Amino acid sequence: MSGAHPSAAPASVLSVRGLHVRFRMRGGRQVAAVRDASFDLAPGECLALVGESGCGKSVLASALLGLLPGNAQTAGSAIAGGIELIGADERTLARRVRGRRIGLIPQSPAAHLTPVRTVGAHLEETLRALTGIRRREARRAAVAAAERAAFPADLLDRYPHELSGGLAQRAATALALVGDAPLLLADEPTTGLDRDLVHRTADELRRHTDDGRALLMITHDLAAAQRIADRVAVMYAGRIVEIADADAFFGAPGPRHPYARRLLAALPERDFTPIPGLPPELGDLPEGCAFAPRCDRATDTCATTLPAFAAGLSCHHPAAPPAEPPRA
Numbered sequence: 001m002s003g004a005h006p007s008a009a010p011a012s013v014l015s016v017r018g019l020h021v022r023f024r025m026r027g028g029r030q031v032a033a034v035r036d037a038s039f040d041l042a043p044g045e046c047l048a049l050v051g052e053s054g055c056g057k058s059v060l061a062s063a064l065l066g067l068l069p070g071n072a073q074t075a076g077s078a079i080a081g082g083i084e085l086i087g088a089d090e091r092t093l094a095r096r097v098r099g100r101r102i103g104l105i106p107q108s109p110a111a112h113l114t115p116v117r118t119v120g121a122h123l124e125e126t127l128r129a130l131t132g133i134r135r136r137e138a139r140r141a142a143v144a145a146a147e148r149a150a151f152p153a154d155l156l157d158r159y160p161h162e163l164s165g166g167l168a169q170r171a172a173t174a175l176a177l178v179g180d181a182p183l184l185l186a187d188e189p190t191t192g193l194d195r196d197l198v199h200r201t202a203d204e205l206r207r208h209t210d211d212g213r214a215l216l217m218i219t220h221d222l223a224a225a226q227r228i229a230d231r232v233a234v235m236y237a238g239r240i241v242e243i244a245d246a247d248a249f250f251g252a253p254g255p256r257h258p259y260a261r262r263l264l265a266a267l268p269e270r271d272f273t274p275i276p277g278l279p280p281e282l283g284d285l286p287e288g289c290a291f292a293p294r295c296d297r298a299t300d301t302c303a304t305t306l307p308a309f310a311a312g313l314s315c316h317h318p319a320a321p322p323a324e325p326p327r328a
């Protein structure tokens with residue numbers, strides 16, 4: 001898909017409109033992994049994308065980079081740097097998008113590293129390809145890049161199979177940062193790290209963003225999201241159900257969507273109350289709101305009518321909006 005994007009905010013680093021991803025399965029079954037996702041990312045902004053396992057977060061990121069498997073079908077639009085990403089040809093994605101326009105910290109970093117190359121060789125090669133620096137300078141630049149992601153310089157000669165999960169994570173972060181892409185997609189960038197390194201990595205990603213780049217951080221770690229995100233997008237069963245300012249989301253008045261409220265309440269440092277029931281199968285979604293069987297605010301309308309996404313919410317009966325400040 002290509003062409004003009006009528007409602008894109010002019011200053012957006014990324015503008016996603018009506019993005020759908022479906023997987024065709026054997027026997028004609030379809031899995032609706034992303035449904036009608038729309039959001040913008042401004043320069044200098046960090047948007048945290050959160051939601052239970054299997055809700056479609058990684059599929060959304062893969063769709064933006066053209067990394068979906070052959071049984072995927074996409075629709076909608078996603079524009080970054082004037083390039084329509086959805087349906088773009090492989091040559092455009094490889095030459096102009098991946099690493100240059102959009103950096104990726106993948107969810108399974110070890111699987112994305114070439115087994116026969118050391119971490120240092122990965123970094124040097126990426127630096128030379130993206131920045132054009134000479135071989136002699138590449139080693140010094142690789143050491144500096146490793147340092148930014150807290151990857152120990154004395155381990156640069158290790159091969160991927162010699163890395164722990166946490167070290168592979170830091171290597172992937174170093175690699176994603178070297179291209180200085182205007183947009184970074186970080187899929188669970190703090191997995192396998194201890195709390196200190198979580199903070200250090202999150203802060204480095206924030207610094208990267210503060211220089212005018214944008215960050216989409218997919219995470220289960222709501223504490224890391226609270227630390228660095230400007231806005232939070234909550235996904236449930238393939239749909240973004242709420243996008244909110246991070247201060248209002250984590251503080252007062254809190255989220256407005258019943259699922260988002262339960263997600264926060266489930267945290268050990270909050271109510272520690274698990275959300276009852278399980279998310280639906282994405283191959284067998286109900287007609288109305290997918291959260292209805294688990295929702296204590298559900299009515300008959302919820303079960304039959306899918307709530308539209310409007311003003312940052314997809315819900316027929318959200319929690320009350322923040323109180324208006326008293327008039328002078």
Ligand SMILES: Nc1ncnc2c1ncn2[C@@H]1O[C@H](COP(=O)(O)OP(=O)(O)OP(=O)(O)O)[C@@H](O)[C@H]1O
Binds near residue numbers: 051052058060069
């Ligand atoms: N190639 C595929 N074929 C069919 N279904 C797929 C395929 N890849 C992913 N899915 C399905 O798409 C849905 C969304 O998966 P996704 O990996 O995006 O979840 P996620 O939100 O990233 O979960 P997690 O938090 O565990 O990483 C899941 O139900 C998954 O089973």
Ligand code: SF4
Binds near residue numbers: 258289291299307316
């Ligand atoms: S639409 Fe209804 S069922 Fe869905 S989250 Fe809102 S109140 Fe609950």
Ligand SMILES: [Mg+2]
Binds near residue numbers: 057058059107187
């Ligand atoms: Mg994922």
